[in-house]
Amino acid sequence: MQARQCFATGGYGPDEQLLPREALLARLPETASHFETQCGTWAAFKLARQLISFTGDARYGDWIERLVINGIGASLPSAADGRVYYYADYNPCGGRKVLHSTGWTCCAGTRPLAVAEFHNLIYFRSADSLCVNLYADSTVRWRGRAGVVRLVQRTRFPESGRVDMRVYPVRPGRFRLKLRAPGWLAGPMRVRVNGRRISAAPDRQRWVFVERVWRRGDRLEVDLPMGFHVERLDPGRAYPCAVLYGPVVLAFRSPEGPPAPWLPLAGLAGALVPSPGEPLTWHLRGRPGVLARAFHCIPEGETYYLYLDPAARPRIPHTLVVFSGPWAHGAGFRYTNSVGATAEVEFEGTGIRWLGHRFDDAGRAEVSIDGRVVAIVDQYGPGRPLPFDWRHEGLPPGRHTIRLRLLEEKHSASRDRFLNVAGFQVLGTPPAGN
Structure with missing residues (x-):
């Protein structure tokens, strides 16, 4: 599914179909309905949650994270008359965010279901471990073998890769915190406990273990290095492709048409200049009219280019x-x-x-x-x-x-x-x- 059906956003199913790779590549520029966002996100949340629970493998958390940020997290607010952001548009010839013309479709109902599922996806637990799956401002109360523990997570992720956690056990006790090591990391994950750096090597299921006797107010600092990278719809072809910063899919605003001819995919860090005062926003060096912005920050009705392809026409x-x-x-x-x-x-x-x-x-x-x-x-x-x-x-x-x-x-x-x-x-x- 991940290797053959999913787009860079975590979405899947253009025109509500699963397709062979060649058909998927052909469909990309043919439709504006690449992902049934609300229903598709909810289904993936349910599946990935069960897979993490059954296998203990943190890799499934990457899919959840992609959809939280670039799936339902990138959709428009629903209208009072029941119209909802139904399909996401990844067409390399240009896309727009719009609400469905018909009110109270299936996605109008699954949207609140998917949002309500968030609280089941940030943390997982066992008798002796509390697992941090998503890096998000949150508080959790967990009862383990060591007693009741409250964990407070503070972060601006994905605008920043810095995460601060405070641990508040009712009484000192030994237990294990497990931190998901994302697959998109641009460098080694860094972890400090009370200011002291500790080993952050992930295990084979991509969890970083922090086991110790925890005391009230202990501080855990996590740094998640983020950088630009490219994901190709077909790994054997340079295009079509999408540009990401960490787990964040970028969409391009380009008044002159599809921007693929001007983007040096091998040198994005030098070509994209941060826009002052605008998180997750960059201008293309030498072409200031070309702007790269987090897909979840693109407003309604603005033309954008998410997948890049030099063959794309306006x-x-x-x-x-x-x-x-x-x-x-x-x-x-x-x-x-x-x-x-x-x-x-x-x-x-x-x-x-x-x-x-x-x-x-x-x-x-x-x-x-x-x-x-x-x-x-x-x-x-x-x-x-x-x-x-x-x-x-x-x-x-x-x-x-x-x-x-x-x-x-x-x-x-x-x-x-x-x-x-x-x-x-x-x-x-x-x-x-x-």
Whole structure:
């Protein structure tokens, strides 16, 4: 699952499907629905919690941490009418955070369930050990063989890798604290007890043991070295890839389009300059308009690039398309069955690709570019949803306008005449900066 299905965020299941690697790579730029965030996070929390409990292996905590920060922790607040951040968008052509158009979906219910699960995931316990799985501001009361112990954890993680803990046993007693050694560490984990450095070598299950007679007020200081690193969707290919700082996935703001051509993946520490007063935010040296920011800090509606790929071309999301007539909101697209309804957008390039889906109730559209009809396109397909790919190339360089108009005529097998638009992808224009 981790090696073949998960994205860098810990998310999985584009369009709610588990796919072979080649299909997963192909789907990345084809959809805006890469991870059903609330339900998928809740399911992973439940699975990883049980796996840690059964095996004692801290590695499963890395998945929990990724999702706490980059999964549900990176989602938008729900709306009062039940609309929720349903799908996460990792498209290398550009993504946006949006709420689902329909209220009270399944994710509206699993969101509070997943958040309520947090308190079960920070600490684990046995008769003689208290295990710190997540580094988070928190307090726990644990009854072990040595008696009742209160542990207070104070940290700004992941903004900082420094964690301070205070131990308050009811009476002095010997027991073991176990600290998860994350897989993303940029250097050896450092641990001090009452100011004195101790060995922090993790065991084979990636726990660091601190066993001693603990007294009231004992202080435990933990330093978790963080650094930039790259995670590739296919380890055998340089792209597509995501950039992380410790466990934090970064998303890029780039006014000139997908930023992959300008990012030196082997020299990120020298290329990304910290932005003063903005935690987990960097500007690209020499291109101050390119900003790298923690995905969980990206606001609603802002275009970002999470996965990087030099082959990616600018994408125009449906939110920037001009619709006329009655169009409804779907999961990452707009749709209508009103004859004569139109969708129109301007673009700059030598080609354009219409993004959408085939459905068994879809209709036909007249497509015109710069006022000239270039095609009649049928979105009918014997299923729901099915891949859809229509493009037009060979235009002269410059600005153009594409317009779709729903027709009355439709495929004889179609149950209706719905037209859907997820957006457009500009073709024939090299990435900015090349």
